[in-house]
Amino acid sequence: MKFFVDSADIKEIRDLAETGLVDGVTTNPSLVAKSGRKFLDVVKEICQVVPGPVSAEVTATDFPTMLKEGQKLAGLAPNIAVKVPLTWDGLKTCRALSSADAKVNVTLCFSAPQALLAAKAGATFISPFVGRHDDIGQDGMALIADIVAIYRNYPALTTEVLVASVRHPIHVVQAAKLGAHVCTLPPNVLRQLANHPLTDKGLDAFLADWKKTGQSIL
Ligand code: E4P
Secondary structure, three states, X not given: OXXXXXXXXXXXXXXXXOOXXXXXXXXXXXXXXXXXXXXXXXXXXXXXXXXXXXXXXXXXXXXXXXXXXXXXXXXXXXXXXXXEEOOHHHHHHHXXXXXXXXXXXXXXXXXXXXXXXXXXXXXXXXXXXXXXXHHOOOOHHHHHHHHHHHHHOOOOOOOEEEEEOOOOHHHHHHHHHHOOOEEEEOHHHXXXXXXXXXXXXXXXXHHHHHHHHOOOOO
8 A cells, every 4th residue: 555645744744755655745725725835836845855646736626727727737747646626627627637648636535426437537546535524424434445346346447546534543454454555644644653552662671671681783
């Protein structure tokens, strides 16, 4: 499973990318606003730090303007994935950009039929939002199960399932068990993946015993 960082915070992205475990980045207008940076500057910088796909979202809602914005974003760096919302204009934009060989991430997906449309429109990634589903008392992971199962029935579809709006490591485990291709994780959730209290406790005990030996490896 690929791990993307869901953030526009360049310091966090740089820090996590140094682990060599970051396969890409997703941003959205809210994350860019939170960063306090200029959108195009921050996206270009992220593209230099992470070689994998970096999602940058259009903000127009009509097809002609979305397409122009998407073309501009796609021209910023070879690893840009243009993010478009799952609307009819967004799907048209996806089709036009993917036909011109740009990577496209179709975002704000909340149903299986929406995911089917995005795949037919040539999306590189479909982003179903699990956490926001859970927030309204629905089962976000059931949506991932449906989309993964549907896409598997049609091997010609190459769209990757990018699990978004991830809130905790259990979402990641469930998504991996279902065979989703990518999880995009807020930095704190990505860090949480490595944590376990028994790891900390075990390491403390090993180090205490090692100290008693008076030895050193180097
Ligand atoms: C995905 O690309 C989105 O940026 C993100 O996962 C949304 O998550 P949220 O529901 O926590 O805002």
